[in-house]
Amino acid sequence: MELVPADAIAMTMDREPPQECATPVSVEEACRSASETHAGVAYDHCMASLGADPRSKEAGNKNMHALAVLATRMAIDHAASTESKIDDLAELEAASSDPQARARFNHCLEQYGGAADLLRDALDNLKAKIYGKAMEQLTAAMGASESCEDAWKGEEDVPVAAHDREYGRMAHIAFGFTHHAAAAA
Template structure:
């Protein structure tokens, strides 16, 4: 990337011209995220600016994590087994931690403290795996929340790759 310096801002790197270019950058670094998922997720951004795209991806990850929390709460209300309720409670804690990390990442991206944002985004990708692991050892045959949480992790990876390219 080509970096330029302006008088009102610290040096910044020239950004891709559009979402597709940014997603190519992400897909090259994180093949498991997928180019198509990235484009679909970031299409609501009118900007190709990496800083703005990182914010969009992180805010979208927050929305997915809170959606997963709501899904877990609904499933928890239907559950009668205390061990399964405990598993759902652990899932809720994991997603709450992810949301905290993601919100802190938004603050740091906005402040252009990219190194800290990369760390927070990295920490915000574990809830879905922790939730699955909680149920893997048990006898729960019920539904374990998946899609929203899995997408949250992918979105955090997208944001992390974009922010890392801004450092």
């Protein structure tokens, strides 16, 4: 997916500026709201993930938009670390003679490389408050974990399962927060 061109952003900015929801929101409120409206957001996981990040208190003191930006940054970090872990596993697998495993790892590497790019584009659009485009990109980026898991279907041991799950959860949180930020705009 592509970013919205700068001239389109400028045209949007020439119109009435979007109303920003300046109401501070706690991580607890944001996680509860997102988990109630988005099936992919688990309240306990949301609280644990964002509660562990010291930046969340500052972001929450601002508004839901700031929490959406933070959650998207965290999803980018998860995508990058998952891609790195898969790359390490693929290097170990390169020594083996299992071409199917190598193909699976390569598929996952492609998926996570694309997801990281989509998430960065989503972050740019989110910062510009182009919520619809950001949500499209977040939705597309969520497919990486599902596609990677599908590549391993039928295998007993899925070496990337935990990383896939964690990335998918964080991407869902970013989407849920972005959706709520858009509704408040």
